[in-house]
Amino acid sequence: MSARVLAFVGSLRAASHNRQLAETAVKLSPEGLDIDLYEGIADVPFYNEDIDNPENLPATVAKLREAAASAEAFLLFTPEYNGTMPAVLKNVIDWLSRPYGAGSMTGKPVVVVGTAFGQYGGVWAHDEARKAAGIAGGAVLEDLKLAIPGSVTRFADTHPADDAEVVTLVTDLLDKLSAQLKTSA
Structure with a gap:
């Protein structure tokens, strides 16, 4: 039986290097690890407690939470925008953190990876994403990290x-994630 990993890409650009990195992870996914690249985060409204109830919950949020509830782990692919993660990725984390203490991310492994133009590959954004995911209840796997610098030139x-x-770095990360999911099952 495969472990289902839900992947979110924090860049909405069609040719985003982080999207390409996520597609690479899907392609390289080892046997027993099923990575599902989530589509549609651009359609999820900004978190608003006024609409976070059964009467007003947007269908896009219900779909997001349903997909997250059935996942066993999460992969967050993030670029770095002005030293932090993009708002669209933070918004996903915010929606998945609710209801407080019982959100669909709670207790599930979270791995943050990505690429950015700077010389450190977006580590500030990655740190912020790990912090937010942890506060949201996710079990952030601090030992699994991948930050690829120089994206604009490297992937031109x-x-x-x-x-x-x-390919080697992503394969190694996914193998380690798979092993961790097997031991925690």
Whole structure:
């Protein structure tokens, strides 16, 4: 039986390097690990407690929570925008943190990875995403990290799936995630 991992990409751009990195993870997913790249976070409204109830809950939020509830773990792919994670990714975390103490992220493993133009590959954004996911109740796997620097030049003419070093790094990370999910099952 495969462990279902739900992946969110914090960039909405169609040709985003983080989206390409997420697609690479889907492609390289080891046997026993089923990575589902979630589509539609752009349609999720900003978190608002006034609409977070059965009478007003947007269908896009219900779909998001349903997908997250059936996941066994999460992969967050984030670029770095002005030193932090994009609002769209933070919004997903906010919605999944509710209801307080019982959100669909609660207790589930979370891994944050990504690529950014800077020399550190977006580590500030990754740190912020790990912090938010942990406060939201996720079991952040601090020992599983991947930050790839220089995305604009590194991936200008090369898809991450065609970069041998990236393939090795992503494969290693996914193998470790798979092993951790098997031992915690």
